[in-house]
Amino acid sequence: MTALYATQPTPELPSDAEFELLLDAFLSRYRKNTRDCYERDIRMFCGWLTEMGLHPFAIRRRTVEAYVRHMIDDRGNLARSVNRRLIALRMFYEFAIDDDYILKNPCRNVRLAKPKLDLTKKLSLTREEFQRFMRAAYDSNATEYAMCTLMGYLGMRVTEVCELTVPDVLHYSKGHRVVQFVGKGGDAFVLPQPPVVMRSLDALIDELGRDYKGPLFLRRDGSQMTRRSADRVVKRLAKKAAIADMIVSPHTLRHSAIVNAISAGIPLRDVQIMARHRDISTTIRVYDRGRFDLDTHATHGLAAYLGAVG
Incomplete structure (x- = not known):
């Protein structure tokens, strides 16, 4: 060569x-x-x-x-x-x-930086915090509640949510009402709508009008929701829900959906599919290890098995 x-x-x-x-x-x-x-x-x-x-x-x-x-x-x-x-x-x-501008790629053998995962850093909302947050969103308005349910229950990314139109959330597949969208990497995805998500979307569509086919999430001035606007909404709701020990962003809701799914006992393979991770190691390395859940730590089961002297 x-x-x-x-x-x-x-x-x-x-x-x-x-x-x-x-x-x-x-x-x-x-x-x-x-x-x-x-x-x-x-x-x-x-x-x-x-x-x-x-x-x-x-x-x-x-x-x-x-x-x-x-x-x-x-x-x-x-x-x-x-x-x-x-x-x-x-x-x-x-x-x-x-295109024949260079002969070799100067980046080809450059080693990637090794990320440091801080397992003590809080990545997501606990179950109780999430419930308080969603109550604040519900009390706010239909737009903010529906937007947060998509991120908090389905684990959708904020950009994916902001780009949705009304027809995107009214599809049916295999007996389920689903959300169809283009996700990260340009791949098409279909996610089922649990009843809580379906109800939130129906309430919003009723406000928009059943003949409306445009962007699903609008700002107060009538323009389409942006990720910056969504970030401001989430931070305001987090403040209203008295969540003060971490900075809450739209991606925190996606983190929360994945972490709480693991805490609920859902198999990691099913959580990986929900999160749309190409490699299950991402689900394990970032989300499972980052739960910081001391209640279910293996040491409790080990201590019970081995017994104690005193």
């Missing part, structure tokens, strides 16, 4: 305009939220290279490794953010290889 590269001429560096066209072509393959994230990540890297007088297509692996150290040491970025940016760069360089 090395000999093959040695016989190939090094491609000429593209002009700024040609580089922008390539970047636009790469970003156009993704949905808006992913596209925006990848563009920020790539442009941040390019800005760092510009300060060093380097072109993105004239670097080697050691430059990317220096950038990783810069993100961790100088910017104080968490491992999750570092890895997301590194993955975005890796895919962009693979795209550039396909």
Whole structure:
């Protein structure tokens, strides 16, 4: 492989305009939220290279490794953010290889940062906190209650919820009323609606009007709900529910759905399917280990089995 590269001429560096066209072509393959994230990540890297007088297509692996150290040491970025940016760069360089702009991907053998999982950090609402939160949402209005039931009972992501239209929640499949939506990665998903979710959605649709077919969740000015608006709603409801020992966000509700499903005794494989994790290790590593549930800890059962002297 090395000999093959040695016989190939090094491609000429593209002009700024040609580089922008390539970047636009790469970003156009993704949905808006992913596209925006990848563009920020790539442009941040390019800005760092510009300060060093380097072109993105004239670097080697050691430059990317220096950038990783810069993100961790100088910017104080968490491992999750570092890895997301590194993955975005890796895919962009693979795209550039396909178009013959570079011969090798400088990110290919760069090691991902190792995340540190703090098992003492509270990730989700307890059952009692969740019930208080949902009572606050119910007392607020139909829009906020229905939005929170989708995240808190179905584990949907805030972006997925904000993009729903009325027809998306009125489908039927195998005897169940379901929610149909496009999730992370552009994959289509179908989730059944438990009665509590169905009732909340029906109450909202009744307010919107049965002939209405537009966005399901609207802000007070009549425009479509955004993830920022949803975040403000969730934080306001958490304050109303007197949840003060953690910062509650829309993703906290998704965490809560998954963690409480595990606490309810639902098999991990079924929880993985509900959470739509590609790998069950994600369900175990982040959510099961992060429950911080001392009531069901294995030490209780072990102590009962072994017995005691005193």
